[in-house]
Amino acid sequence: MLVAVYGLFALAATGRSIMQLSQSFSKAPAAYLLSALAAIVYIVATVALARGDRTSVRLARATIGFELAGVLIVGLWSVLQPDAFHDKTVWSHFGQGYGFVPLLLPIIGLLWLRRSAPTR
Secondary structure, eight states: OHHHHHHHHHHHHHHHHHHHHHHHTTTOHHHHHHHHHHHHHHHHHHHHHHHOSHHHHHHHHHHHHHHHHHHHHHHHHHHHOGGGOSSOOSSGGGGGGGTTHHHHHHHHHHHHHHHHSOOO
16 A cells, blocks of 8 residues: 555656646746655655565665655745745645645655564
8 A cells, every 4th residue: 555655646746746847947946846856756665665675675764764854844944935835846835735645654654664674
């Protein structure tokens, strides 16, 4: 289920970032580049979670940790400087436009990896 949700977010973030970058880049370049970064993070996390071997688990842990940091940093930035975020991104306002799932997903992902990842 976790891989499916990550896959869905990978598709949604990729589609949104392509549209934002191609149609409105000059309005909010930082926000739209962050959307593209989020898309890449979700793609890498999806593949790493789906593979499940030890190297992939390490990659998933690093990627999902980066994702959590991104959601927290971009979320705070978008609240403190809303004019930098002309349109919503996946991580802006802590994922409010996506029902706060982007804030919860990395926490759930890291907890799941901790419980189910192969030991050393």
